[in-house]
Amino acid sequence: MKPMFGVVVQPGTTTDQKKTGWRIYRPLYLQEECIGCQACRQCCPEGAVYRIDKKEYDSDLDACKGCGICAEMCPVDDIEMVLEEEGLVEGEEAPL
Numbered sequence: 001m002k003p004m005f006g007v008v009v010q011p012g013t014t015t016d017q018k019k020t021g022w023r024i025y026r027p028l029y030l031q032e033e034c035i036g037c038q039a040c041r042q043c044c045p046e047g048a049v050y051r052i053d054k055k056e057y058d059s060d061l062d063a064c065k066g067c068g069i070c071a072e073m074c075p076v077d078d079i080e081m082v083l084e085e086e087g088l089v090e091g092e093e094a095p096l
């Protein structure tokens with residue numbers, strides 16, 4: 001059988017695909033200590049982080065795969081990785 005491989009050629013090229021079904025952790029942008037450095041936005045491999053205001057960022061959870069790089073890179077620990085079930089907002093259903 002011929003092996004088949006999938007390759008992501010550029011960051012953000014899978015943003016049209018929802019990742020919520022298999023994500024274990026999700027980033028929680030606390031928006032308390034943010035200094036607006038944009039490290040989270042620049043390092044996200046999915047291009048999921050967006051700016052709300054100068055010192056206020058969040059991530060598109062349809063695009064986020066929960067890798068935790070943004071939380072790791074944030075110099076002021078303003079992003080927390082939480083279990084997917086723990087981060088559900090009102091009206092949101094748990095992934096399968």
Ligand code: SF4
Nearest residue numbers: 044064065067068070
């Ligand atoms: S957890 Fe990963 S994919 Fe999600 S916003 Fe942070 S860096 Fe991007």
Ligand code: SF4
Nearest residue numbers: 034035037038040074
């Ligand atoms: S990495 Fe942290 S401090 Fe920098 S913009 Fe993102 S949330 Fe704000």
